Amino acid sequence: MSSSLVSALACALVLSLCSVVLSEAPAFQKLPVPGSRSGPEAFAFDSTGKGFYTGVSGGKILKYTPETGYVDFAQTSKPANKIWCEGVLGTVLAQICGRPAGIAFDEKTGDLYIADAPLGLHVVSKAGGLATKIADSVDGKPFKFLDGLDVDPTTGDVYFTSFSSKFTPAQVYIAVGLKDASGKLFKYEAATKKITVLVEGLSGSAGCAVSSDGSFVLVGEFIKSKIQRHWIKGPKAGQTEEFTSNVTNPDNIKRIGSTGNFWVASVVNVGLKATNPSAVKIDSEGKVLQTVPLKDTFGDTLVSEANEFNGSLYVGTLLGPFAAVLKL
Structure with a gap:
């Protein structure tokens, strides 16, 4: 073997090792939320592209830009402005203060839809302030524990999930321990204001995401480690x-623009403890394209969402005190 070939192979080996190291320890920037709030659980991005919106404990939606940091944008309850709501962590007082979980903009109207875990489906205009409750039940049955939400980019219809229809957010560990399978996928039709149940019997239905062409919606089952696909249109519509x-x-699922791919927040759940958090990119057939390890940034915290926007990956957490962003 020639010396030049040996050198070339050595260089290739070094480069490959360097890429492995970089993939194992991505350089995330941490963005701590203000005060004693916790859990920037999900993200939404408006048309300006200058920052993000996220829901935190205590019922607030915060807006973040590099110039101003975090500022209050909206809330899902009137008490959320009280000092005793601003200081709560996790799901403490969530039934009173609110706990925004899934959020997403209707790109055509600028309205922000919010799945508040204990308080129901809400919407707030681009001006912010107190959100309007759309519903906290369907067919007389309380939602109990809303979680994921997405807006169909082609119709403006809203798809959202309940993690459980038996247990509340404060009872999430009971739901996981008992392998609850009472979660549901709902549709809110913006034109008619009607809410329908699309799928029942889901086991910890956390996140959902509509495809860029509006042909299907994905819904995750955290407890069963599965993602289901519900067809919205086409020959399999309704299946x-x-x-x-x-x-x-899998927790929240987010489409990546019009690429046909999705990011999924993932952990390895052992008993009631989440370990080895990661962001997983999958294609429109469920094939894993990339895995970004998050343990160096989040430890064994339960990551809740990975959301790509304008060349950066934003990662949220259910209980942690910060969001994190990685330039891709």
Whole structure:
């Protein structure tokens, strides 16, 4: 073997090792939320592209820009402005203060839709302030524990999930321990204001995401480590099928623009403890394209969302005190 070939192979080996190291320890920037709030759980981005919106404990939606940091934008309850709501962590007082979980903009109207875990489905205009409650039940049955939410980019219809229809957010560990399978996927039709149940019997239905062409919606089952696909239109419209089991304990799912790919927040759930958090990119057939390890940034905290926007990956957490962003 020639010396030049040996040198070339050595260089290739060094480069490959360097890429492995970089993939194992991505350089995330931490963005701590103000005060004693916790859990920037999900993200939404408006048309300006200058920052993000996120819901935190105590019922507030915060807006973040590099110039101003975090500022109050909206809330899902009147008490959320009280000092005793601003100081709560996790799901403490969530039934009174609110706990925004899934959020997403209707890109055409500028309205922000909010799945508040204990208080129901809400909407707030681009001016912010106190959100309007759309519903906290369907067919006389309380939602109990809302979680994920997405807006169909083609119709403006809203898809959202309940993690459980039996247990509240404060009882999430009971739901996981008992392997609850009472979660649901709902649709809110913006034109008619009607809410329908699309899928029942889901096991910890955390996140959901509509495809960029509006043909289907994905819904995760955290407890079963599966993602289901519900067809919105086409020859399979109304049918639900298993999409993938390649992502362990999937939480929120977010489409990546019009690429046809999705980011999924993932952990390995052992008993009631989440370990090895990661962001997993999958394609429209459920194939894993990339995995970004998050343990160096989040430890064994339960990551709740990975959301790509303008060349950066934003990662949220259910209980942690900061969001994190990685330039891709």
